[in-house]
Amino acid sequence: MFTTSSDVNYMLQFQEMKILLIGILILWKFCSVSKVPGVQDMQNKTPETTADTIDFAKQVQPIMVSNCSPCHFPGGKMYSRLPFDKDTTIINHSPGILKRIKNKEQNSLLQNFILQNKNGLRKEGHEK
Numbered sequence: 236m237f238t239t240s241s242d243v244n245y246m247l248q249f250q251e252m253k254i255l256l257i258g259i260l261i262l263w264k265f266c267s268v269s270k271v272p273g274v275q276d277m278q279n280k281t282p283e284t285t286a287d288t289i290d291f292a293k294q295v296q297p298i299m300v301s302n303c304s305p306c307h308f309p310g311g312k313m314y315s316r317l318p319f320d321k322d323t324t325i326i327n328h329s330p331g332i333l334k335r336i337k338n339k340e341q342n343s344l345l346q347n348f349i350l351q352n353k354n355g356l357r358k359e360g361h362e363k
């Protein structure tokens with residue numbers, strides 16, 4: 236008799252645990268369903284401004300080409316002094332360059348690229 240009643244108690248506790256767990260699962264589902272689209276929305280809107288993922292060749296250089304060619308690119312008169320196909324030029328001359336890129340999105344992408352490199356990713360020692 237004694238054993239049976241404690242078994243029943245145990246079963247009851249187990250049932251309560253199950254209900255609690257199911258409740259937690261439902262809440263968790265609910266939360267993740269309502270949050271995930273928001274996060275994805277944000278990522279879809281600004282993939283290029285994520286500070287540590289800006290790629291010079293793919294994202295920065297096209298901006299420089301569209302604004303500053305031909306002069307700062309091969310064959311241009313400023314290519315020997317300020318070549319804009321080199322990431323170090325962009326980083327080392329950032330104030331003058333940011334001043335000249337008026338488009339807000341392009342400017343903030345450049346700022347993030349410069350920040351990202353000032354935070355320690357700068358390539359070592361090439362460029363005068």
Ligand code: HEC
Binds near residue numbers: 302303305307313331
């Ligand atoms: C029509 C040719 C031409 C184009 C296009 C051009 N530049 Fe220049 N750039 C020059 C010349 C010439 C100089 C050197 C004379 C001077 O300092 O103004 C120069 C100098 C500079 C300098 C160094 C002097 C300073 O004021 O800081 C920077 C930085 C610069 N350019 C950035 C840019 C950027 C950024 C773009 C694109 C938005 C651009 N340039 C487009 C010809 C050009």
